[in-house]
Amino acid sequence: MRVAEVMTRDVRLIEPNQTIRDAARLMAEMDAGIMPVRESDRLVGMITDRDIAVRAVAQGRGPDTAVREVMTDEVKYCYEDDDTNDVARNMADIQVRRLPVLTREKRLVGIISLGDMALSDKSGRAGEAVAGISQLGGQHSQTGGPRT
DSSP states (O other): BBBBSBBOOOOOOOOOTTTHHHHHHHHHHHHHOEEEEEETTTTEEEEEEEIIIIIIGGGGGOOOGGGGGTTTTTTOEEEEESSHHHHHHHHHHOOOOEEEEEEETOOOOEEEHHHHHHHHHHSHHHHHHHHHSSSSSOTTTTTSOOOO
Protein backbone atom coordinates (compact mmCIF):
# COMPACT_ATOMS: atom_id res chain seq x y z
CA MET A 1 0.00 0.00 0.00
CA ARG A 2 1.23 3.51 -0.79
CA VAL A 3 1.50 6.33 1.75
CA ALA A 4 -0.93 8.50 -0.25
CA GLU A 5 -3.66 5.93 0.37
CA VAL A 6 -3.57 6.27 4.17
CA MET A 7 -2.02 9.65 5.04
CA THR A 8 -3.86 12.61 6.52
CA ARG A 9 -4.16 15.34 3.90
CA ASP A 10 -5.58 18.18 6.00
CA VAL A 11 -2.31 19.72 7.22
CA ARG A 12 -1.94 23.17 8.72
CA LEU A 13 1.43 24.85 8.91
CA ILE A 14 3.01 27.34 11.26
CA GLU A 15 5.92 29.72 10.78
CA PRO A 16 9.05 29.80 12.95
CA ASN A 17 8.42 33.37 14.14
CA GLN A 18 4.96 32.51 15.48
CA THR A 19 4.63 31.69 19.17
CA ILE A 20 4.26 28.34 20.87
CA ARG A 21 0.89 29.66 22.10
CA ASP A 22 -0.14 29.93 18.42
CA ALA A 23 1.12 26.41 17.78
CA ALA A 24 -0.69 24.99 20.82
CA ARG A 25 -3.92 26.74 19.86
CA LEU A 26 -3.77 25.38 16.30
CA MET A 27 -2.95 21.87 17.55
CA ALA A 28 -5.94 22.02 19.90
CA GLU A 29 -8.24 23.17 17.07
CA MET A 30 -7.05 20.31 14.85
CA ASP A 31 -6.77 17.73 17.64
CA ALA A 32 -3.22 17.07 16.45
CA GLY A 33 0.08 16.66 18.26
CA ILE A 34 2.40 17.87 15.50
CA MET A 35 2.67 20.73 13.04
CA PRO A 36 5.05 21.30 10.16
CA VAL A 37 6.96 24.58 10.31
CA ARG A 38 7.41 26.47 7.06
CA GLU A 39 9.44 29.45 6.01
CA SER A 40 8.40 30.85 2.64
CA ASP A 41 7.74 27.68 0.64
CA ARG A 42 10.20 25.42 2.51
CA LEU A 43 9.57 22.90 5.26
CA VAL A 44 12.13 23.95 7.91
CA GLY A 45 11.03 22.00 10.96
CA MET A 46 8.39 20.25 12.98
CA ILE A 47 6.92 21.21 16.34
CA THR A 48 5.08 18.80 18.59
CA ASP A 49 3.01 19.14 21.72
CA ARG A 50 5.90 17.39 23.47
CA ASP A 51 8.37 20.01 22.19
CA ILE A 52 6.17 22.67 23.76
CA ALA A 53 5.91 20.80 27.06
CA VAL A 54 9.50 19.58 27.41
CA ARG A 55 11.59 22.13 25.54
CA ALA A 56 9.59 25.18 26.55
CA VAL A 57 7.28 24.90 29.56
CA ALA A 58 9.50 22.52 31.57
CA GLN A 59 12.41 24.93 31.06
CA GLY A 60 10.42 27.96 32.20
CA ARG A 61 9.83 29.49 28.79
CA GLY A 62 6.65 31.45 28.32
CA PRO A 63 3.84 31.18 25.77
CA ASP A 64 5.36 33.95 23.65
CA THR A 65 8.45 31.84 22.92
CA ALA A 66 9.05 31.62 19.18
CA VAL A 67 8.38 28.26 17.54
CA ARG A 68 11.94 28.29 16.11
CA GLU A 69 13.36 28.09 19.66
CA VAL A 70 11.77 24.71 20.44
CA MET A 71 11.04 23.08 17.08
CA THR A 72 12.99 20.17 15.67
CA ASP A 73 14.82 21.50 12.64
CA GLU A 74 16.04 18.14 11.34
CA VAL A 75 13.02 17.13 9.29
CA LYS A 76 12.57 13.45 8.51
CA TYR A 77 9.98 12.77 5.84
CA CYS A 78 8.66 10.24 3.36
CA TYR A 79 7.20 10.46 -0.12
CA GLU A 80 3.57 9.96 -1.04
CA ASP A 81 4.46 7.08 -3.37
CA ASP A 82 6.53 5.19 -0.75
CA ASP A 83 5.35 1.79 0.42
CA THR A 84 3.80 1.92 3.91
CA ASN A 85 5.74 -1.18 5.02
CA ASP A 86 9.01 0.59 4.21
CA VAL A 87 7.86 3.76 5.96
CA ALA A 88 6.79 1.83 9.08
CA ARG A 89 10.19 0.16 9.22
CA ASN A 90 11.91 3.54 8.82
CA MET A 91 9.73 5.09 11.55
CA ALA A 92 10.81 2.31 13.90
CA ASP A 93 14.47 2.84 13.01
CA ILE A 94 14.41 6.60 13.56
CA GLN A 95 11.92 6.34 16.47
CA VAL A 96 9.18 8.70 15.29
CA ARG A 97 5.42 8.23 15.26
CA ARG A 98 4.60 10.71 12.50
CA LEU A 99 6.26 11.92 9.32
CA PRO A 100 5.47 14.70 6.88
CA VAL A 101 4.64 13.41 3.41
CA LEU A 102 6.14 15.12 0.36
CA THR A 103 5.77 14.85 -3.37
CA ARG A 104 8.91 14.00 -5.33
CA GLU A 105 9.07 17.76 -6.04
CA LYS A 106 9.41 18.24 -2.23
CA ARG A 107 5.98 19.80 -1.70
CA LEU A 108 4.14 18.94 1.52
CA VAL A 109 0.92 17.02 0.84
CA GLY A 110 0.16 15.35 4.17
CA ILE A 111 1.28 13.65 7.34
CA ILE A 112 1.36 9.94 8.02
CA SER A 113 1.12 8.56 11.52
CA LEU A 114 1.28 5.11 13.00
CA GLY A 115 -2.44 5.52 13.65
CA ASP A 116 -3.07 6.10 9.94
CA MET A 117 -1.16 2.93 9.12
CA ALA A 118 -2.71 0.87 11.90
CA LEU A 119 -6.20 1.54 10.54
CA SER A 120 -5.32 -0.13 7.24
CA ASP A 121 -2.53 -2.47 8.34
CA LYS A 122 -2.99 -6.11 7.46
CA SER A 123 0.70 -6.98 7.63
CA GLY A 124 1.32 -5.94 11.25
CA ARG A 125 4.01 -3.40 10.28
CA ALA A 126 2.46 -0.65 12.44
CA GLY A 127 2.87 -2.87 15.51
CA GLU A 128 6.50 -3.54 14.61
CA ALA A 129 7.06 0.20 14.22
CA VAL A 130 5.55 0.87 17.65
CA ALA A 131 7.91 -1.67 19.18
CA GLY A 132 10.91 0.00 17.53
CA ILE A 133 9.80 3.48 18.49
CA SER A 134 9.28 2.38 22.08
CA GLN A 135 12.95 1.48 22.56
CA LEU A 136 14.74 3.67 25.09
CA GLY A 137 16.77 6.67 23.95
CA GLY A 138 17.35 7.44 20.33
CA GLN A 139 18.19 10.63 18.50
CA HIS A 140 14.81 12.18 19.24
CA SER A 141 14.98 11.85 23.01
CA GLN A 142 13.83 15.18 24.41
CA THR A 143 15.94 15.06 27.54
CA GLY A 144 18.79 12.80 26.51
CA GLY A 145 18.05 10.41 29.35
CA PRO A 146 16.20 7.11 29.55
CA ARG A 147 12.45 7.04 29.96
CA THR A 148 11.18 5.92 33.31
